[in-house]
Amino acid sequence: MKILVLGLGLIGASIAKTLKKNTKHYVYGWNRTEAVTKKALTDGAIDATGSLDELLPEADVTIINFYTDAIIPFILENREKFKKGSIVTDSCGIKTKICRELEKENFDFTYIGAHPMAGREVSGYDASLPTLFDNASFICTPTNAKKSKTDTLILLAKEMGFKRTVVTTPEHHDEMIAFTSQIAHVLACSYVLSPLAPHHPGFSAGSYRDVSRVARINGEMWSELFIANKEPLINEIDDLVSNLIKFKQAIGEENREALVDLMARANKIKEEIG
Numbered sequence: 001m002k003i004l005v006l007g008l009g010l011i012g013a014s015i016a017k018t019l020k021k022n023t024k025h026y027v028y029g030w031n032r033t034e035a036v037t038k039k040a041l042t043d044g045a046i047d048a049t050g051s052l053d054e055l056l057p058e059a060d061v062t063i064i065n066f067y068t069d070a071i072i073p074f075i076l077e078n079r080e081k082f083k084k085g086s087i088v089t090d091s092c093g094i095k096t097k098i099c100r101e102l103e104k105e106n107f108d109f110t111y112i113g114a115h116p117m118a119g120r121e122v123s124g125y126d127a128s129l130p131t132l133f134d135n136a137s138f139i140c141t142p143t144n145a146k147k148s149k150t151d152t153l154i155l156l157a158k159e160m161g162f163k164r165t166v167v168t169t170p171e172h173h174d175e176m177i178a179f180t181s182q183i184a185h186v187l188a189c190s191y192v193l194s195p196l197a198p199h200h201p202g203f204s205a206g207s208y209r210d211v212s213r214v215a216r217i218n219g220e221m222w223s224e225l226f227i228a229n230k231e232p233l234i235n236e237i238d239d240l241v242s243n244l245i246k247f248k249q250a251i252g253e254e255n256r257e258a259l260v261d262l263m264a265r266a267n268k269i270k271e272e273i274g
Contacts, residue, residue, distance in 0.1 A: 001156075004028040004059035005046065006074075008036050010120060011091050012065030013128030015160075016045045021130040023159045028055050036125045045128075056081035061156065063114075064090040068224040072101055075111065084108040087149055091116055093177060094229045095141040095170035103143040110149040113141040113170060115177070116162070121216035138162040141170040178232035183240060185222060186233070188215035 005016045008031040019027045029046030031037045040046045049055070056062065056078055064071055071090050082088055086109045092098060099113040117137040120127055138157035142150045154165045191197075192215045200208055226233055243262075250258035 001060040002026045002028065002058055003156075004030065004055050004062045005065065006030050006062065007032075007065030008040050008045070008125050008128075009065060010123045010125075010127045010132075011116065011118075012063070013040060013045055013125045014118075014130070014132040015063055015065070015091065015116065016040065017128060017130035018133055018160045020045060020047075022161045023156075025156075025159075028059060030055055031125075039125060052078065053081065057083050059083055059086060061087045061089070061153070064088070066090070066092075067221055068092050068094060068097070068228050071098055075102060076105070079105070079107060082107070082109045086110070087112060087153055089114045089153060093181065093225050095173045097228045099141055099143050099170040110145045112145045112150060112153055113143075113173075114153065114157075115139040115141075115173065116157075121213065123218050123221075133160060133162055135163045137164045137166060139166045139168065139173055141168060141173050143170065174229050175232045178229055178236045182222075182226060182229060182233050183236040185214050185217055186226075186237060187240065188212055189217065191215065 003019060003025050005012050005019075005027060008016065008029055012029075012031075016027050016029050019025055026048075027046045029037060029040050029049050030052065031040070037046075037049050041049060060083065062082060064074065066074060071092055075088060088107075088109050088111045090098065090113065092113075093115060095113040095115065099111075102111045105111075115138075116133055117139060118132045120129075120132070138154070138160075140150055140153055140157075150167060154167070157165050188211060192212050197212075246262060247259070249255075250262065
């Protein structure tokens with residue numbers, strides 16, 4: 001197949017490099033900053049590039065790697081350029097806002113929401129890796145797509161080396177991502193906002209590293225993701241605050257039995273679910 005990767009930042013360039021490393025598909029690439037595209041060509045991360053007018057009609061699969069708010073306008077503005085019968089997907093970390101809006105449209109191509117579950121604390125083309133998705137999950141959130149089209153996208157993910165593929169609804173995806181990803185970033189940012197954080201050297205070890213790691217965050221991108229997924233994320237924040245208050249009350253009351261119970265319950269859950 002001919003696959004077009006739009007946006008050659010961390011995720012997009014890693015997708016292109018993974019396609020080149022693990023599959024025999026022909027990979028087009030495009031980035032708004034031309035210097036990035038040229039570097040991808042020089043590195044062999046993509047086979048060819050061109051203008052959008054040239055590339056969109058050629059691609060059997062187009063993978064869009066833009067910020068949340070840019071995806072729907074781009075697809076609608078270029079709807080006549082995508083190859084008829086092709087698959088158009090994206091790598092955005094939220095799905096309901098995008099999928100439910102695009103399912104209202106009558107396209108000559110098939111849009112399928114997707115989310116390759118991987119990332120790093122650094123961004124941009126230079127941070128991309130051909131191994132970023134090793135042992136990662138690939139999530140598809142089709143709405144009105146034919147099963148054969150979803151199967152094609154899932155097969156492509158398996159060819160790329162994703163360890164696990166999941167097909168679910170956009171709403172369930174966003175609910176789970178609020179728990180597995182977004183709340184962790186909110187917690188990490190809240191944690192390092194402590195006035196004691198600048199004084200951690202000499203006093204910190206694994207616990208500090210584990211909790212604070214994802215506070216290295218792209219605020220422009222993640223603010224869009226948080227707001228686009230505000231209801232599930234606020235629910236997770238409410239649950240987290242409720243549990244923190246339970247610890248606060250037990251500590252304040254010197255209620256050791258309650259503390260032991262809270263930690264025993266948490267430990268049991270962690271042992272059971274990993």
